[in-house]
Amino acid sequence: MKKGTKYALMLGAIPFITLVFALPLVNRIKPVVFGLPFILFWILSWVILTPLILFIAYTLERKFNNPEDGDED
Secondary structure, three states: OOHHHHHHHHHHHHHHHHHHOOHHHHOOOOOEEOOEEHHHHHHHHHHHHHHHHHHHHHHHHHHHOOHHHOOOO
16 A cells, blocks of 8 residues: 555545444533533534544645555555
8 A cells, every 4th residue: 555545535534433433422412512512512623623634634645645646645
């Protein structure tokens, strides 16, 4: 596996892990953040952060795996 692909997959796994496996750990009604129960704030913040993380993963993939190299592996 190429270096950029490995980094992109690790970054892409962060939102998945935080929304699937960490969700039971933050399942609380209190504290209230910005008028939202903490679990709703947690989900909303990760919905906003996920595209940013995936964009960073995309740029790392492009940086390390330049399509102009001609390596189609």
